Each structure stands twice: as C-alpha cells, then as structure tokens.
Amino acid sequence: MQSLAAELDRLRRLHRLRSLRLPSGVDFTSNDYLGLARHPALREAVIVALDDDAVVGAGGSRLLRGHHLAHAELEEFAASFFGAGRALYFGSGFLANFTLFTTLAERHDAVVFDERIHASVKEGIHASPAERYRARHNNLESFTGELKRARENGARRIFMAVESVYSMDGDLAPLRGLSDLANRFEAVLVVDEAHATGIFGKSGRGLGEGLQNGRWITLHTCGKALGVSGALICASVETIAYLINKARPFIYSTAPPPFLARVVKRALQLIDEEPWRRERVLKLAHLAHRELNPEATFAGSQIVPVIIGDDEAAIAVAEAVGPQSALAGGHLTTALVYDVTGRLPGAEEKLKRFISITGRVGDVLNESWRLVFGAKSKGGEAALPFESFLFEVRKSGKPDLRRAGRRQSVEEARAAK
Numbered sequence: 543m544q545s546l547a548a549e550l551d552r553l554r555r556l557h558r559l560r561s562l563r564l565p566s567g568v569d570f571t572s573n574d575y576l577g578l579a580r581h582p583a584l585r586e587a588v589i590v591a592l593d594d595d596a597v598v599g600a601g602g603s604r605l606l607r608g609h610h611l612a613h614a615e616l617e618e619f620a621a622s623f624f625g626a627g628r629a630l631y632f633g634s635g636f637l638a639n640f641t642l643f644t645t646l647a648e649r650h651d652a653v654v655f656d657e658r659i660h661a662s663v664k665e666g667i668h669a670s671p672a673e674r675y676r677a678r679h680n681n682l683e684s685f686t687g688e689l690k691r692a693r694e695n696g697a698r699r700i701f702m703a704v705e706s707v708y709s710m711d712g713d714l715a716p717l718r719g720l721s722d723l724a725n726r727f728e729a730v731l732v733v734d735e736a737h738a739t740g741i742f743g744k745s746g747r748g749l750g751e752g753l754q755n756g757r758w759i760t761l762h763t764c765g766k767a768l769g770v771s772g773a774l775i776c777a778s779v780e781t782i783a784y785l786i787n788k789a790r791p792f793i794y795s796t797a798p799p800p801f802l803a804r805v806v807k808r809a810l811q812l813i814d815e816e817p818w819r820r821e822r823v824l825k826l827a828h829l830a831h832r833e834l835n836p837e838a839t840f841a842g843s844q845i846v847p848v849i850i851g852d853d854e855a856a857i858a859v860a861e862a863v864g865p866q867s868a869l870a871g872g873h874l875t876t877a878l879v880y881d882v883t884g885r886l887p888g889a890e891e892k893l894k895r896f897i898s899i900t901g902r903v904g905d906v907l908n909e910s911w912r913l914v915f916g917a918k919s920k921g922g923e924a925a926l927p928f929e930s931f932l933f934e935v936r937k938s939g940k941p942d943l944r945r946a947g948r949r950q951s952v953e954e955a956r957a958a959k
C-alpha cells in the first residue's frame with residue numbers, strides 16, 4: 543500500500559493531485575453544451591418513461607432479457623437520425639470506444655490513430671492485439687505515412703481513429719481528407735463525434751454530417767450536448783450484428799436503464815426542434831474566444847482552451863476562480879491538468895488577466911442574458927439563457943470573485959439545499 547501513498551504524494555508535489563468537487567457558480571466547464579441536461583422536455587420524458595415502462599433497471603444484459611422496447615426504439619430512431627445502417631446504445635462513450643477497438647481490431651489488423659485521440663480509444667487500442675500506428679495531430683501527411691507503413695507491414699484490415707472535435711483543444715479534424723485517405727487505403731474510419739453531436743453539421747448530426755459512407759463508424763456520446771448519458775455507435779448492419787455477437791463488454795454487462803434510452807431519443811428530437819441552441823453556443827464560444835484568447839486563432843468549436851502555462855499556474859487560476867468558474871473544457875478546466883509548459887509563457891500575468899477577464903465575460907453574458915432572453919420563455923422553459931456548457935449562469939448577477947478559491951464541500955451543498 544505504501545506505493546499508493548507514495549504515488550499520491552508524487553502527484554501532490556507535481557500539483558496533479560485530483561479531487562472531486564461539487565459544481566457551483568458559473569459553468570464554463572461542463573459538457574452540457576446545449577443546456578439539455580435541465581430541459582423540461584427531458585425531465586418529462588423520464589417521468590413518462592417510468593410510468594409507461596414501469597421498470598427502472600434493465601434487469602440483465604441486452605442478450606439476457608435486458609433488451610427492452612425503449613432500447614430498440616432508440617436505436618431505430620438513432621440509425622435514421624444519423625443516417626447509419628444501424629445503431630447500438632452503450633452505457634457510456636468510454637465503454638463504447640473501448641468495446642469498438644477491442645472487438646473489431648484483431649490480430650493482423652492495424653489501427654492508425656491521431657496522437658490526441660481520447661483516452662477511451664487509446665485504452666481500447668492498447669487492449670486489442672492489432673498493431674498501432676500513431677499519426678501526428680490532424681496531419682494528413684502523417685496519416686498517409688502511417689497508413690502506407692501499415693499496408694507495407696501487411697495489415698489485414700486498417701482502422702483509422704479520430705475525433706471530429708478534439709476535446710482538449712477544441713479544434714476540428716480534416717474529415718474530408720481523412721475520409722479520402724480511408725477510401726484510398728481501404729481503411730475503416732472511426733470518428734468519435736463526442737463533442738460535435740448536436741452542435742456541428744447542418745442539422746446537428748455531427749461534423750461528419752453529409753460526408754459519411756460505408757467505410758465510416760461514428761460514435762455519438764449522449765452525455766454531452768444531448769444532456770443524458772450513454773453513447774450510440776452507428777455503423778453498417780453487419781458491423782452492429784458483429785458487435786452484438788462478439789463484444790464482451792456488451793454481452794456480459796447489464797443494459798443501460800430503459801428510461802435513459804427514452805430520454806436520449808427525446809434529446810435527439812430536441813436537436814431538430816431547437817436549432818437555436820447550437821447556433822447560440824457557437825456564437826458564445828466566439829465571444830469567449832475574443833475576450834480570453836485574442837492572440838490565438840479561434841479553434842472553431844465551443845471548446846475554448848485557455849492555456850495558462852504550467853500545471854501549478856493552471857491550478858492556481860482554477861482555484862482563484864474556483865467555485866465561480868473555470869474555463870471551457872480544455873487545459874484549465876477544474877481538475878484537468880495538462881502539461882503545456884512553454885506553449886504560452888507569462889503564467890502570472892495570464893493569471894491576473896484571466897481573473898479580470900472572467901469577471902468581464904460574466905458581465906457581458908449576464909447583460910446579454912437580460913437583453914436577449916430575460917423576458918422570454920422558450921417552450922415553457924424558464925429563461926435560463928446560459929444554460930449551456932460555456933456560460934451557464936445559475937444565479938443571475940455577476941460572478942462573485944470574492945468567494946474565489948473556496949471549494950464547496952458535500953456538507954455545504956447539503957446545507958444549502
């Protein structure tokens with residue numbers, strides 16, 4: 543056990559020790575990009591589902607009596623929504639990615655992956671017997687080189703693993719070029735749309751909307767913009783049938799609660815019913831970028847990283863704006879520590895600037911909130927304008943930086959209820 547304590551100590555010294563904290567204040571960090579997690583229609587969907595189906599838990603694995611009409615209806619709806627042959631619902635995006643690569647990528651196969659791909663894909667690739675080829679981030683030339691190497695090494699099947707919107711930097715993958723490469727090298731292109739589903743594409747289907755072909759497999763997480771939980775793998779009828787028959791995490795695990803499947807279906811419908819949400823979040827992201835990152839190029843998505851400099855400084859900033867806010871899903875999110883030393887020097891100055899700017903952004907947003915949404919109510923919903931991942935203002939009024947640095951304990955949260 544000593545080694546556990548020693549490792550924790552090491553992390554503490556490196557300022558990388560993580561801890562759990564309850565949310566409060568202005569939300570600049572969650573993945574509830576569209577504010578659907580609090581949408582009345584989804585709360586209603588939970589109640590209706592529980593009334594109609596009368597079960598909370600699935601009761602077993604999908605192949606052992608845990609398959610319910612709610613799952614079947616969600617998957618049918620999702621396949622048509624995302625324009626895929628078939629869809630399969632998993633309990634989480636991590637599990638879905640892990641399952642995909644451990645099941646499909648076999649011995650004599652190869653996986654060419656973007657170096658910044660999500661941990662869930664990396665874990666899946668590492669646990670699979672396929673050969674791994676690491677391509678430089680968003681670099682088509684590097685992908686071409688690695689695909690060539692895989693072919694020369696006699697790979698039977700090649701999988702390419704990319705995200706469409708990268709979760710740390712918020713930048714977009716060159717999907718058209720990657721798709722062309724997949725065609726040229728007869729590879730399967732696996733696109734993790736976790737941060738694009740519900741936001742990108744003409745109708746919110748993801749950044750790959752309109753580009754997909756039979757070589758694509760897409761993953762759509764349901765716990766981010768869709769505001770619920772779980773993930774949908776969209777692929778050909780044959781691929782999904784293969785997963786159902788061979789994927790051990792799918793076969794030997796209790797199915798997600800059926801009511802969640804109903805709520806996810808309702809969330810997908812909301813993507814069509816309320817396109818203003820995705821338009822708004824991208825406008826707000828642009829505004830945040832201008833205020834916080836004027837010297838950098840806009841990555842193009844709702845994820846606006848502010849790179850402070852090093853872990854210690856990043857944590858100091860996160861602590862300073864602590865319960866009120868931290869910056870959008872990226873290097874400075876609550877406990878996301880990422881060694882970016884050297885990418886942006888001047889941590890101290892950044893810290894001061896960030897704190898003052900956070901206040902300003904809060905003011906701007908609150909003001910726009912009152913002007914634009916204050917008097918309105920959308921679809922019976924109380925006007926909660928910044929109920930999006932970037933700018934949720936849970937209480938009106940500007941962020942109170944005097945409370946900076948204080949974490950809310952579980953006891954305090956209970957007392958405040």
Ligand SMILES: Cc1ncc(COP(=O)(O)O)c(C=O)c1O
Nearest residue numbers: 634635636660709736763765772
């Ligand atoms: C790119 C990407 N893929 C997959 C996941 C995992 O999704 P989930 O949170 O549903 O497990 C995440 C979430 O952290 C992600 O950012």
